[in-house]
Amino acid sequence: MAEYDLSQIKVLVAEDYAPMRKLLGQILFELNVADFQMVTSGKEAIDFLEEYHADLILVDNIMEPIDGTELTRLVRAGKTPADRNIPIIMVSGETSKDLIINARDAGVNEFLAKPISTRMVYQRFLNIIENPRSFVQTDEFYGPDRRRRQMRFPGLDRRRQGYAYPGPAASAAGAST
Amino acid sequence: MAKPQIINPPNRLKSKVSMGGPGAVDPERIARAEAAVEKMTANYLDWVETDLKKLETELAALKPGAADTADRTQAIYRISHDIKGQGGSFGYQLMTEVGALMCRYIENMDGDPTQEDINLMALCYKSMRAVISGRLAGDGGEAGRMVLDGLGRVAEKVKAVDGL
Numbered sequence: 001m002a003e004y005d006l007s008q009i010k011v012l013v014a015e016d017y018a019p020m021r022k023l024l025g026q027i028l029f030e031l032n033v034a035d036f037q038m039v040t041s042g043k044e045a046i047d048f049l050e051e052y053h054a055d056l057i058l059v060d061n062i063m064e065p066i067d068g069t070e071l072t073r074l075v076r077a078g079k080t081p082a083d084r085n086i087p088i089i090m091v092s093g094e095t096s097k098d099l100i101i102n103a104r105d106a107g108v109n110e111f112l113a114k115p116i117s118t119r120m121v122y123q124r125f126l127n128i129i130e131n132p133r134s135f136v137q138t139d140e141f142y143g144p145d146r147r148r149r150q151m152r153f154p155g156l157d158r159r160r161q162g163y164a165y166p167g168p169a170a171s172a173a174g175a176s177t
Numbered sequence: 178m179a180k181p182q183i184i185n186p187p188n189r190l191k192s193k194v195s196m197g198g199p200g201a202v203d204p205e206r207i208a209r210a211e212a213a214v215e216k217m218t219a220n221y222l223d224w225v226e227t228d229l230k231k232l233e234t235e236l237a238a239l240k241p242g243a244a245d246t247a248d249r250t251q252a253i254y255r256i257s258h259d260i261k262g263q264g265g266s267f268g269y270q271l272m273t274e275v276g277a278l279m280c281r282y283i284e285n286m287d288g289d290p291t292q293e294d295i296n297l298m299a300l301c302y303k304s305m306r307a308v309i310s311g312r313l314a315g316d317g318g319e320a321g322r323m324v325l326d327g328l329g330r331v332a333e334k335v336k337a338v339d340g341l
Binding site for chain 2: 001002004005006007008009017018019020022023026027030031032056062083085086092093094114115116117118119122125129130132134135136137138139145
């Protein structure tokens with residue numbers, strides 16, 4: 001695992017549950033993050049970001065007012081004082097497929113399922129440092145590319161190889177696909 | 178519809194970190210961090226006690242058909258969700274498992290809880306109490322297995338709705 005010095009980064013944590021704030025605070029302290037701040041809701045995070053120029057946000061999902069998914073959506077839409085491209089890690093006890101898809105569609109960079117550990121937090125930091133995803137802008141979305149990996153087709157590329165389709169459809173070879 | 182654009186924003190986080198040096202996150206630092214979190218277990222036991230008291234209060238007041246049933250059920254869900262989220266971080270994996278079961282049960286309920294639903298939620302609460310009072314860290318050994326076996330009815334209902 002790559003060994004980075006995180007002492008110069010600024011992290012904002014938005015988490016409404018006090019024990020989890022303490023745990024995250026301890027983990028960030030132990031990871032040598034010298035400057036981190038805690039808020040208890042998405043609304044408070046937006047207000048705080050007026051003055052605090054965070055390099056990364058850790059958000060819980062279930063918070064009021066403004067949950068983690070909505071906060072992410074607002075950041076990506078440029079409706080908060082934060083940089084639209086700021087990395088956002090969602091830390092959530094809820095790990096249903098729907099929530100993960102919603103979080104991804106809102107524009108989170110990484111998802112961290114509770115219960116968490118120091119190693120898990122550091123691994124998410126590493127992913128953002130070493131494997132940042134491009135951002136995609138469409139009419140409906142702005143955020144990290146939702147395709148995690150560029151998958152290569154394992155066989156021949158038919159368009160490059162002039163592949164002839166077998167059987168009766170062979171006459172269609174070369175037609176646009 | 179506009180064509181999707183690919184943007185490669187500057188990696189601000191990378192520009193603020195450096196590789197190696199005395200402040201770097203090396204295996205020793207990770208080990209120290211994990212030891213520090215482990216030392217927080219005493220705090221965890223206080224925190225979870227507070228959550229269990231809140232859960233007990235909400236469950237005692239939860240009545241089928243009452244005006245505040247939906248709010249109380251939501252409160253129970255939130256507390257169980259928090260218990261689920263933190264247990265495993267402090268070595269109490271069973272708390273995470275029972276909390277997850279409670280959350281899943283509430284998510285699968287069809288409308289407001291019936292008396293049977295409340296009884297099964299109370300069973301989850303009692304199991305959490307047993308885990309903490311017995312200090313059943315990790316998988317809890319034989320006692321832990323008995324706790325989970327005691328939740329068989331809750332698990333069966335969750336599985337039935339999940340179609341498992």
